[in-house]
Amino acid sequence: MGEIMNKFKLGQTVKILDSGFLYSTYYTLATHLQLDKWVAKAEPKENSNYKVIGISIHPLKGDVIVYAIESNDGVFLVGEGGLEAVDLPCPFCGNVDIQFYDTEYVGDSYAPYCTIECGNCPCVMTGSSLIDVKSKWNTRNERI
Numbered sequence: 001m002g003e004i005m006n007k008f009k010l011g012q013t014v015k016i017l018d019s020g021f022l023y024s025t026y027y028t029l030a031t032h033l034q035l036d037k038w039v040a041k042a043e044p045k046e047n048s049n050y051k052v053i054g055i056s057i058h059p060l061k062g063d064v065i066v067y068a069i070e071s072n073d074g075v076f077l078v079g080e081g082g083l084e085a086v087d088l089p090c091p092f093c094g095n096v097d098i099q100f101y102d103t104e105y106v107g108d109s110y111a112p113y114c115t116i117e118c119g120n121c122p123c124v125m126t127g128s129s130l131i132d133v134k135s136k137w138n139t140r141n142e143r144i
């Protein structure tokens with residue numbers, strides 16, 4: 001991706017925050033990303049969750065990252081500013097009020113690591129940083 005870092009990762013769950021960032025007639029990018037289900041001028045539904053299935057830098061604007069996102073509504077192309085991350089629910093109990101926090105003490109060592117905890121059932125995931133563990137949690141494809 002060059003020097004520009006994409007804020008959202010492939011497989012991550014996102015929401016459309018601002019449909020003003022929608023690229024509804026961007027045929028060339030849809031073709032480039034091989035988006036068979038993309039339909040020009042389609043309107044996304046409000047408050048749907050989408051999965052990131054493609055990432056590209058806008059070839060004309062250069063510093064804008066465009067994401068291909070998919071749900072049952074279809075496939076859409078949206079600029080980074082129009083999306084927000086959605087934290088996935090617990091894979092075991094479906095709880096959506098997930099807790100993310102830093103843990104400094106691990107047993108008797110002082111290794112900093114981060115934890116995601118369901119809070120409603122014993123489901124827990126850990127990672128080396130909050131970004132790492134959030135990314136693992138939100139891009140998982142199966143039960144953890």
Ligand SMILES: [Zn+2]
Nearest residue numbers: 090093118121
């Ligand atoms: Zn749970």
